Amino acid sequence: DTGVSQDPRHKITKRGQNVTFRCDPISEHNRLYWYRQTLGQGPEFLTYFQNEAQLEKSRLLSDRFSAERPKGSFSTLEIQRTEQGDSAMYLCASSLEGVNQPQHFGDGTRLSIL
Amino acid sequence: GESVGLHLPTLSVQEGDNSIINCAYSNSASDYFIWYKQESGKGPQFIIDIRSNMDKRQGQRVTVLLNKTVKHLSLQIAATQPGDSAVYFCAEKPSGTYKYIFGTGTRLKVLA
Numbered sequence: 001d002t003g004v005s006q007d008p009r010h011k012i013t014k015r016g017q018n019v020t021f022r023c024d025p026i027s028e029h030n031r032l033y034w035y036r037q038t039l040g041q042g043p044e045f046l047t048y049f050q051n052e053a054q055l056e057k058s059r060l061l062s063d064r065f066s067a068e069r070p071k072g073s074f075s076t077l078e079i080q081r082t083e084q085g086d087s088a089m090y091l092c093a094s095s096l097e098g099v100n101q102p103q104h105f106g107d108g109t110r111l112s113i114l
Numbered sequence: 115g116e117s118v119g120l121h122l123p124t125l126s127v128q129e130g131d132n133s134i135i136n137c138a139y140s141n142s143a144s145d146y147f148i149w150y151k152q153e154s155g156k157g158p159q160f161i162i163d164i165r166s167n168m169d170k171r172q173g174q175r176v177t178v179l180l181n182k183t184v185k186h187l188s189l190q191i192a193a194t195q196p197g198d199s200a201v202y203f204c205a206e207k208p209s210g211t212y213k214y215i216f217g218t219g220t221r222l223k224v225l226a
Contacts, residue, residue: 004157031212033212033213035214040122041216041218041219042203042205042216042217042218042219043158043203043214043216044216045213045214045215048212048213055212056211056212056213058213091157091158093157095212100145100146100163100165100207102148102160102163103148103160103214104160105150105157105158105159105160106157107155107156107157108156108157
């Protein structure tokens, strides 16, 4: 399978713990995106990378959230001091470079905060 | 698995009929639009896209129509099949950015 891969698929943790998710994009894709999706809603944009550079961040991305893409390939999203409101599906997408290239999504990491 | 879109608008169609799913987008400066299909427990799956300089684009069994005057997008699915049952989202990309803004999804139910 050469699609976007996310790990883990599910994460259950206690409030206040730190969590980290990983995303492996489609191999030839330079651009990588993180979104968050809650039940009954469409995905909401969090942040975007062009190679290793983080070029856009949503105001949804509080200072407890940090994303990295150190070598321009896989990316990690870390949430520190998790809160109940962080429970959601975290989706990663990737796309080719260029104007108006479609974003292809992984199957997400479902985060549940106890 | 969990259910995507527990309280979404629902469109029920008979198997074999055509489906039309509508979407109103928000930003008149958006220059690119995509329809995604999302099944329970999975990420959004790309169906078809259209650029703002077009008003119609056809794929296999699917057609997207764009009306920029009223900021309206529609997805037509021909000969709807049980495997088409899912939640469908439209997404718009404002010009000058790379983020997508997703609309409220529509649940499509195909009746046998």
